[in-house]
Amino acid sequence: MNDPIIAIAFFVLAAVLLISALAVVMLRNIVHSALFLALAFVSVAGFYILLNAEFLAAVQILIYAGAVMILLLFAIMLTQRANTPMSNVSNSQAGLAAIVAAAVFVVLAFVLSKTSWLTGAAAVTQPNTEVLGKALFDYYVLPFEIASVLLLVAMIGAIVIARED
Amino acid sequence: MLSLNHFLLLGAVLFSIGLYGALSRRNAVAILMCIELMFNAVNITLVAFARFLAPAATASQSLAPVSTVGQVFTIFVITVAAAEAAVGLAIVLAIYRTRRTISVEDVDLMKW
Numbered sequence: 125m126n127d128p129i130i131a132i133a134f135f136v137l138a139a140v141l142l143i144s145a146l147a148v149v150m151l152r153n154i155v156h157s158a159l160f161l162a163l164a165f166v167s168v169a170g171f172y173i174l175l176n177a178e179f180l181a182a183v184q185i186l187i188y189a190g191a192v193m194i195l196l197l198f199a200i201m202l203t204q205r206a207n208t209p210m211s212n213v214s215n216s217q218a219g220l221a222a223i224v225a226a227a228v229f230v231v232l233a234f235v236l237s238k239t240s241w242l243t244g245a246a247a248v249t250q251p252n253t254e255v256l257g258k259a260l261f262d263y264y265v266l267p268f269e270i271a272s273v274l275l276l277v278a279m280i281g282a283i284v285i286a287r288e289d
Numbered sequence: 290m291l292s293l294n295h296f297l298l299l300g301a302v303l304f305s306i307g308l309y310g311a312l313s314r315r316n317a318v319a320i321l322m323c324i325e326l327m328f329n330a331v332n333i334t335l336v337a338f339a340r341f342l343a344p345a346a347t348a349s350q351s352l353a354p355v356s357t358v359g360q361v362f363t364i365f366v367i368t369v370a371a372a373e374a375a376v377g378l379a380i381v382l383a384i385y386r387t388r389r390t391i392s393v394e395d396v397d398l399m400k401w
Contacts, residue, residue, distance in 0.1 A: 131290050138299050145303055145326055149310035154319055161322050168329045175296070175340040177360055180332075180367075187367055192325060192374050199318050199378040203385045214313045215394055221312030229305035236297050242342055252357060259357045260364065271368045278372030286379035288386070 134174060141167040154204070154212040158196050165189040179253040296337035303330035317381045317391040321374065328370045335359045335366070 144167065147160040165188040172181035204211060214221075260268055307330060310323030339359025385391050 128290070134291055134295065141299070142302060142306070145306045148322060148326060149306055149313075154316055157319060157322060161325065164326065165329065168333060171296070171299075171333055172336055175336045177336045177339070177363075180336060180360055180363055183364065183367060184332075187371055188325070188329070192371060195374050195378050196318060196322060196325075199321075199381055202382060203318065203391050205389075212314060212316050212319045215315045218313040221309050224312060225305045225309035228308055229301055232301035232304070233298065236294055236301065241293055252360075256357050256360055259361055264361050267365065271365055274372055275368060278375050282375040282379035285376065286382045 130174060133170070137167050137170045137174070141171070152212055153209050154200055155208065157212050158193070158200060161196070162189055162193050165193065176251060178251050179256055293337055293341040296341075297334055300330045300334040300337070303327075303333065315392050315394055317384070317393050317396075318378070320393065321377050321381070324377075325370065325374065328366060332363045332366055335363045339363075 141164055144160040144164040148157045148164065151157045151160065165184060169181040169184040169189070172178070172184055304327050307323045307326030310326065311320050314320050314323060336359055339357065342359075381391055384396055388396060390396070
């Protein structure tokens with residue numbers, strides 16, 4: 125983490141991520157918002173690589189930039205009618221929402237500045253896909269199976285809710 | 290040079306942006322997109338904890354490899370987020386089919 129290249133990569137990725145996140149929230153055309161969301165997902169994968177979580181970076185690209193983006197784009201395609209350029213306008217409580225979001229950020233930043241973390245030995249200092257896989261299929265095998273059941277339930281539920289009848 | 294606080298602050302900013310979007314958008318799909326942004330902010334925070342925080346000393350009697358807890362949490366968050374996106378978008382499609390709109394201000398059947 126002391127390499128200046130890593131610091132430069134962090135700030136470039138942070139700029140890309142925050143600008144694309146703001147574009148998701150601010151743009152009026154929901155198709156443009158969705159495409160900037162894909163850019164945000166890819167830059168989050170870059171942060172995972174900076175944090176030595178290369179398996180999560182691959183999962184981020186596959187699940188978020190792949191599957192979730194396709195789902196969102198299909199939903200946009202199936203629900204848009206006329207007036208696409210104004211398809212993502214804000215509602216009447218945008219001012220209040222800005223105040224609430226700013227307040228949440230202030231609270232989070234205050235808590236961050238007050239907390240002293242135990243950042244002694246770095247926990248994950250090298251790529252750890254093998255350790256992660258062993259943990260997932262050994263100690264966390266019951267949550268893993270429950271997650272697979274959750275995905276099955278979600279799949280059946282989505283089909284039942286969305287089908288024509 | 291780069292510390293844990295850099296990543297946590299980034300996660301806080303991203304979470305706040307997503308929260309603003311989720312509260313202020315009119316399109317239901319846009320609200321789901323902003324919720325995905327908030328999920329990603331939390332995931333960055335969890336992976337940063339896994340990278341920087343020292344494992345607790347109490348881990349010796351547990352079988353769990355403590356250094357991977359944050360990343361395992363992130364995997365489950367991604368799983369639940371994918372399930373949430375699938376069911377949420379199915380609900381949006383069902384609403385669109387019956388009411389021909391996905392503006393959350395027009396879907397007020399259960400609003401008092």
